[in-house]
Amino acid sequence: MRITTKMFYDRFLSDMQKNMETIFKASEQISTQKKINRPSDDPTAMSRILGYxxxxxxxxxxxxxxxxxxxxxxxxxxxxxxxxxxxxxxxxxxxxxxxxxxxxxxxxxxxxxxxxxxxxxxxxxxxxxxxxxxxxxxxxxxxxxxxxxxxxxxxxxxxxxxxxxxxxxxxxxxxxxxxxxxxxxxxxxxxxxxxxYNYNFDSTNDPLTGEPETPPDADPISALHIRNGGGVADPTALNSGTTNGGDLTITVGDNDTTPITINIAAGASLNDVRDAINAANAGVKANIINFGTSSSPDYRIVIASNPVGQSDKIKIVVSQTISDGAGAGLNRFSFDPDYQDDPVKSNMRLDADGIANYNYIIDTSNPNYYSFNNNYLNENNVLRVLHFLKVSLEMxxxxxxxxxxxxxxxxxxxxxxxxxxxxxxxxxxxxxxxxxxxRENDLQTYLSNDQDADIPKLTTQLAQSQAALESLRVASSDFLRTSLFDFIK
The missing domain is CATH 1.20.1330.10 (f41 fragment of flagellin, N-terminal domain)
Structure with missing residues (x-):
């Protein structure tokens, strides 16, 4: 192959251009600290960089x-x-x-x-x-x-x-x-x-007992009362529910080993039944509450634990001389927490339909929903319970x-x-x-691998390229000074 001067010239120029490009690229990467500065540098890596x-x-x-x-x-x-x-x-x-x-x-x-x-x-x-x-x-x-x-x-x-x-x-x-x-x-x-506070001390003495008036029981969810029309219009009169008399045996809780039996005389009034229960000190307290109105009274006995809080453990067993049939007579006072829906064993029930002061009301349409004594509101709201405590202390x-x-x-x-x-x-x-x-640290690592320049490596590469360029410049300068006449002579 015939080597011409032009071939030397082209090769020197090409190599010089490559070294200059290398120097430019290394300088750019060192100055930006990125090895990819435009998509054309590495389209695939640039795509990953954008994702990271x-x-x-x-x-x-x-x-x-x-x-x-x-x-x-x-x-x-x-x-x-x-x-x-x-x-x-x-x-x-x-x-x-x-x-x-x-x-x-x-x-x-x-x-x-x-x-x-x-x-x-x-x-x-x-x-x-x-x-x-x-x-x-x-x-x-x-x-x-x-x-x-x-x-x-x-x-x-x-x-x-x-x-x-x-x-x-x-x-x-x-x-x-x-x-x-x-x-x-x-x-x-x-x-x-x-x-x-919605219990009004409107008289010095209780109109039913003649004794100093006290608030009704404060444990409404646990109050028991006679169901199915068991109330009477006059609590001092003969009560047909006690016509035959009989015994009430009362226990409070499974651990009560000393149940108390209370004898209810034949024909006892509602007041008499209440007084007999309270006098027996059986761990319960009986009150008489008017479920009706002043013009249409409906008095019933309400029984709760004494002290309060254990009324769901009360068990009342009825023993009568003559049975009046299921749910009749003194049986209306029976209660067994294991048989709350049994019409014979549990004629008193653990609720309080329609009685203010004896409600656990979740039905917002009930007119007593906002009642001071509504357990549902009192036990679910911080401000309500603090208000309840404050007012109860004041009263x-x-x-x-x-x-x-x-x-x-x-x-x-x-x-x-x-x-x-x-x-x-x-x-x-x-x-x-x-x-x-x-995850961010991992992505930063991946991003650095694709994007960050290797400064020590680039510095070495830049020095090498500069030395090569300088050598190429010197060699090409010496070589290209010769002319055609140098070859002829």
Whole structure:
């Protein structure tokens, strides 16, 4: 093959261009610290880089959402911790107020502290994070509890935020689930949420007994009364239900090894039956309540445990000289908790159809739904139970103060459950944050492998290319100085 000068020239120029390109590319990668600066550098790698970048950006959004969610849930967790402290103190005050050695004036002083606890609970319900109320559902711009009426005025929606592609988590627990509730109708009285004490001491002595008037039993869910028209218009008159007389054997609980038998005389009035039961000290207390109205009275005996809280364990067995048939006569006073629906063994029942003061009402259409003594509301709402305790202390009603202890325990259990829910959400946030953080680190590694320049390697390569270019320049300069005449001579 014939080698010409032009071939030398072209080769020198080509090699010089390649070295210059190498130097330019190395310099660019060193200055940008990226080995791919345009799609044409490596289309496949650029596609991966775009995918990694998009995923890392999404992870950043999820991590910011997790941080925001933790702020709300940490505030809720702290609120529930403070609420537990309030309920613990309320229980201590209730125990103090329920003792027989505490007088009425002392109970008034205790009621004042309970009032302060009530105000603190309202403040907790109206907790804000930034400019948002954490217990208001979607209506996070308004306080969930009306400080004047105690009513829940927000909504019960759960505000959720995405913390991954497939996971959403609630930021809030609406106050209507725990602190208070809404009136059913806007026309309902404003004091329906925190009703007034509804047993009126309207006379010095009980009109039935002539004795000083006392509040009826404070344990409405556990009251027993005669079913199926067992009431009478005059509790002092002869009662056809006791025509033949007989015995009532009363036990309270399976561990009661000393049942008490009470003899009911033939023809005893409802008052006589009540007095005989109360005189026997059988672990129960009998009251006579008018289920009807003043113009159409319907008096019945209501029996509850004494002290309150064990009425579901009462068992009353009837023994009559002459049987009047199933459900008749003295049998109307029989009760067995294992056979509450048996018409023979359980003619008294553990409920209170239509009696204010003896209700566990969940039906909002019932006119007694808002009753001061409605167990359902008292044991499910923090503000309601604190109000119940405060008013019971003010009214010196030991029975209802004792009942408030039961309410506080049940509300406290709800608080613990809600706090556990918040704790579970916080744990989920921590787990998801760690997962997203690890995933982000992995993606950053993959991105670095495809995108980041190897600076030491490029520096070496740049030095080599510069040396080669310089050598090529010197050689080409010396060679290309020769001319045709140099070859002729």
């Amino acid at each position: 970048t998009t995923s890392i950006s999404a992870i950043g959004e999820y991590k910011r959402a997790i941080d925001s969610a933790k702020g709300f849930l940490d505030a809720a967790d702290s609120s529930f911790a403070r609420l537990n402290d309030i309920l613990t103190r309320a229980k201590e005050l209730a125990l103090s107020g329920a003792t027989g050695t505490t007088d009425a004036n002392s109970r008034l002083m205790i009621a004042k502290e309970v009032g302060v606890l009530f105000e603190s609970a309202v403040g907790i319900a109206n907790t804000k994070v930034g400019d948002r109320y954490i217990f208001s559902g979607y209506k996070s711009n308004i306080a969930p509890i009306d400080v004047n009426t105690g009513e829940f005025v927000a909504d019960t929606n759960i505000f959720e935020v995405s913390i991954s592609q497939t996971i959403e988590i609630g930021l809030n627990i609406p106050a209507g689930e725990l602190f208070s509730f809404k009136r059913i109708n806007s026309t309902d009285p404003q004091n329906a949420i925190l009703p007034s 010196n009603d030991i029975g209802r103060i004792q009942k408030a202890l039961d309410y506080i325990n049940k509300v406290a259990e709800k608080v613990y459950q809600q706090q556990a829910e918040v704790g579970a959400r916080l744990n989920k946030l921590d787990q998801e944050f760690n997962f997203q953080d690890n």
